[in-house]
Amino acid sequence: MIFAHFKSFFPYRIGCFVVISVFSILAYELQFPLLERVAGGFDDIKTVMRQSMGAAPEPHPNLVVVTIDEPSINEFGRWPWDRKKMAALFQSLKPAAVVVMDIVFSEPSNPDSDQAMVDQIEANQNVILGYFLRNEATEHTDEEALDFLEECSYFDYELKADKVKVREFPYSELNIPDVADAALTCGFFTTEPDPDGLFRHYSIAYIHEGFLLPPIGIQAVRQYLNQEAKLVLDEKGIQRFSLGDSLLESQNFLRINFTKSVNSWSAKDVLSGSISAKDIKDKIVIVGVTEVGVFDMRPTPIDAVTPGVFLHYMAASNLLNNNLIEEWPALDVFSILFGLLLVLVISWMKQPNYRMTSYFFVIPLFIVISWLLYFQGNIWLREFYTVMPMVILAIAIELMSAIHADRQSRQIKDAFSSYVSSELVGEIIKNPESLKLGGDEKEISVLFSDLRNFTSMSEKLTPIDLVSLLNQIFDPMTEAILKEKGMLDKYIGDAIMAIFNAPIELEQHADRAVQAALAMVTIKNQKNISLREQGLPTIEIGIGVNTGPAVVGNMGSKLRFSYTAIGDAVNLSSRLEGMNKPYGTRILISENTKNALSQPYQGFLLRMMDRIRVAGKNEPVIIFEVMIDNDNNKALAAQFERALTQYFNSQFLLALELFSELAHAYEDQASNYFIARCEQCLAEPPPEDWGGVTSFKKG
Template sequence: MGRLSFCVNKIILFRMKTDKISYFLGVAVTVVFVFLSMRFYTYQTLRNEEKDPKSIVGFLETLDLKMLDLKMQIRGVEPTSAPVALVAIDDPSLEEVGRWPWARKVIAQMTDQIFTDGAKSIGYDVIFSEPQIGDPTSDQMLAESLTKHRDKVVTGSFAEPAGDLWLPYQDYCVNEAFIRANGGDVVRLNASFVVEDRADFYESVDFGKLLNPFFEIYEGVQKPKIIKDELKISEDRLTDAQKRYVQIQLWKRNFEFCRDWLTEHDSFLPGHDANIDKAYAEAFNVKPEELKTAIAKFKNKVLRHPLPASWNWTANLPKIQEGVDFNSSFNAFQDTDGSVRRMPLFYRTGNRMGTSFVPTLSLQTYLTGMGYRAQVVVDRSSRNPKMKEIVGFDIFDPSQEPEKKVFSLSTDKYSFMRINYYGGTYSIPHVSAREILRQGPTIKVIQREWDQANNRWKVDQKEMDRKAFFKDRMVIIGATATGVYDLRVTPFEKNFPGPEIHVQALAQMFDQKFLVPWEMEGKVMPWVILVLGILLSILWTQTGAVAGIVVSMSAIVLIVGVDLLMFLKFHVMLSAVIPLFLLVFLNFTVLQTFKYLTEERKKKELKSTFAKYVSPAIVDEVLKAPENLELGGRKQRMTVFFSDVRGFTTLSESLEPQKLSEILSRYLSPMTEIVFKNKGTLDKYMGDALMAFFGAPIPYPQHAQEACRTALQHLVKLAELQEEFKKEGIPTIDIGIGINTGDMSVGNMGSNIVRSYTVMGDAVNLGSRLEGINKEYGTRVIISEFTYAEVKEKFVCREIDQVKVKGKTKPVRIFELVAEGNVSEDKKKRLDIFEEAYRKYEQKKFAEALIQFETLVQGETVDPVAEVYVERCQEFITNPPPENWDGVFVMTKK
């Protein structure tokens, strides 16, 4: 086996091994991502209270949300003609009217004026929870104004999220505690908003009748504690404010009681008192002996509501709230990263229709303005048997006969609607509150408009007829002034006015431009990721890093492109973050890192070994593209190089074996280095002979030139060695070199047991014959006509004969390689003489040729080739060749 074969086989085996490991590593990572994607899509269906933003899937969801923000930003401002507006209590209004909060009579004046101008409905993103200080009549004026427009105004309230403070069945207790705490001021019996709970199995139970006696007893126990421990005063000395404080604390204690209801901490737990047992038996309509089973069934059967409860509600003053038909919640809901991207369309305090559910401000303002009705259907969850979910959220027009369904609101299972923001601040018309109070015929409206000249959106202010502007418009009044601090983080801005979020959601309902998820994504995407991961694993194991990057970037562009297309054209939200992470993680973080760490280490080992047999440049190229070292042979045009030492037999007879080996090493080492320097590949050493080839394993077009350059440099090095050997008394050596260019089979060839990376074919055999022919002509380097054709522009050569080598019938012209570039004038003159003499020789003008050849063998410089032709001419003059003589010389030796 040739010296190169070891390295070739090692590279191929290593590549096969690393490819297999890389493939299985890629598949393993893909499987991990499949399970991760399943977790991710399940995580997306959880409520915020159940999510952990610090988990891996939590991190992925945050990235997914940021990508949603980016898609909105790429889309930019979305124009809308929805009849909505924000009346902003802004900084200019505060400068003109005074600091916030304003006198209630000012709000009353604004309300009357907006309705006079033709508005359909007004929603208030402000609350009137405390009496007006210093002007008792102001509250009354606002109450009268709201009562006058009671079916067109929507007041607002806010609460604190309770999360899962209570067990599912304890919602019934919470509901009664809320009612007892004047919850009717917050939750109004509202025909325009109906929640149908198909999974409420205890609708007929009168929990108020059951629990109110317990609340009264509990409050009686807690009241002295509050007065004594917190106020540290006797009850008869309480002020009105302190009495109100005590009452509020008692209401809060009732909610705490609900946390213990029907647990071991319940002070009124059935089974210990006959009167308590009787009350429960009557409420559940069972016999006393069946009570224990009934309560256990009740606790187990009640399902958790999809929407978390809210508590500690802050309501408007009773005198203000009582005259209004509709109340709402203007709570802002933040995602886990603090940004507002969605809103629940209603909030809840318990689970009873008419006493538990509060629509959001934008929804109720829309329903009030349009005269529509919303119907929410809650049923058992298809995903979790212990949960309920929203299965329908439809908008109806009661004015139609029969009642007509207008559209379905796009929400998730927990009533959350994605806010399809129209853009940043002023994407919806803003009217400063001071414009309303000025009562002129026109108002200034601020909104983003398209600037055709500069091809961009800009905030513009227009003077408009006030009645024309407000006619049939739905309005939300809210504070945007800097000092009010009602600013939120949104996809477009970090300081976005809270009231405009409600107005943009209101416009979205009117335009019905909802962001919708692809319902099948959670089922389909894991399979897509599996197929994508396996395909990419196969592809990346067969390509290099650059190709891997190109494929990765192409796949990323495709995924992002589809994601953007679905969002921009169809308002469909896809979660591209998982496949994108798969691509990046699988390619760059895992496979490329693995391939780099293993292949680079192995390449260093192979390079140190491989460099002994081929040039460093070839080593680098081979290691970049090992596929060039394919098993078997491939046909390729290249150049073969043979050299042999003349006088080696004499040398071996006169030297000891150890000395002979040393001399041979001194010769072969520099000659091999020259081969490497000129991009040659060492095929083998054959005793004192050297075989090399040029143009493989890495193809390059100048292989013939590199081979000729190598031969000439060998002669230079030989002269140096001859001088050294002469000084050391070592017999003189000479060399013969044969070079041929042609089509050859090159590759890792041989048996299943032993293979050699080598070249084969007639062109190789001819190169070997040319090396031996040097002896016939006294030359050192002979090249074939095929090599000459490729180097004649760069190298000086002379044609010396046409020969038929042994075993071949077709003659080939052979040339002596003389020099690279130019030669001396004397040398050129002698070459010209030889060429002219040789042409006469071919023309059978032997006498004329003889005269010229003889001039080349006289004097100090004797041309050995000319000597050959002197003998031939003399022979042909004496014995002329036959008429059909073609000038071809037939070799009888190899």
């Protein structure tokens, strides 16, 4: 039996594993924009967590941003400033090792001002100018400008393919010639967002007019260290990048390692002399606009409003501190496949509880490992591409397992129906003519019961053990029905249908049906004690009883027939059995059965539960719960009736308060159900003529 189960289910598990593995690797390699939006947000969690924990790296001490901020603009006027003021700023920054401009001077202004700034830049001999790279523009870069760009480009690089996968821009917006000629060198400050609009990466190089160009952050480090960057490029992009002690492989971008803070000075303080030449000496100074009104803001994982100049600052700091984030694609692929393999292995655990516990432990473990590698070693794994396939595979396998278990339970139910007979031998002996097909209409009470947790139990027991257990449960329950003179109509898997007042006339048949239901609940409670001792799941039961006219007699064909009942009374009883689930009850009866009961009730009491309209019926039905007659239940029923009255009167707020008190005092599931109903009615009030009736699409 175990081998047959393994053989039948094995292909589904392996099939799911193979298909999800292939799609997961493809998704990781191709990085679809829509998926990257989700993955990027998933990645950001660890960045934000590290920042909030104060575990982010410290910025390089010799790196500072001079901000053209609100106080500076308030002091010296709206941006852009007169270039004589910029000349004064350059003069103040002359002691710096490098001055980097996150600003472009692409248009001439007042000739005297332009010349003053050019003279100062030339005198400084430490200014790196910035420029834009564009996809669209009205003019191409002229020959004179190309000469400047050539001086600003990378020199030490090796091409291993005719075409390299590095972004190329057709247009540029450069500094005017006099300014460009006076500068030490230049670098682009073009940055690109990820598919979701956030800035997490910093380009190592772009191509323009055949030149391989660096950004200002890398250009600043080149000049500060007085070392040339070395690059190796192939058809996939940048195979290798090194500068100083920093090394990256197979990455076209630096993944920005966001620093704990940014060292900055206001341009106002620099120009006023508040920042001394001693403080400025030997620093890398990046000048940029941070005033929000001027708009040079970039959304990042750590702040929705991050000045663009800070991206260059952090990239330069990462290079100088040699704390670049390394991406390991091979480890990502291994993590994806290993994670899926673990889920596959876990799925063979027989006990569902063990499987669920293992899933909830193993899947988050991959996130923890990824975070530790990032926090401790600046190693970046794309755990989204590992975790999501693991979740999908676990869901797929568990869904197939449930379908398989359901199919198995159906087979068990079919087997019960085929060998447990309910033919009325005595009636046939007395009345051979009753073998003819057809029947008569009469009033009967119909009982439907159904065991809960059947699928869960079927996973823990072999079919043979399960049949044995169900027989142990059904035997005393059947005896309870027969004791009350009911007729066992049929077993339907783990459900029972019984008829009272047919084929034999029976006085007080509604009372007998209710007493049988109460006895079945008692039997269930006794059996659960034994199940707990065996370490098995306990069972629950739902019972519906309805009284009304039905056609009873032999139904079927001439070859096979059985004595049964059909009609609306039978259908409503079946639906009442199913209604126990939402209300959290065990026995529900209809208003018809209540009216047929003898007074006073013997050993039980009723509480009105609801007014419902079941599938296939237009007329509403009032339903009642059968409860053991004791003081606690009497108090509960009385208080519940008051709450229900307020609910039917559309006093939902008051009803909600009363049901909440009941739920707290008695742990009453039906009250919890009506709490949700009250909240729904408060959010979406029903029509004035609703009459307190709730419609159910299916019973």
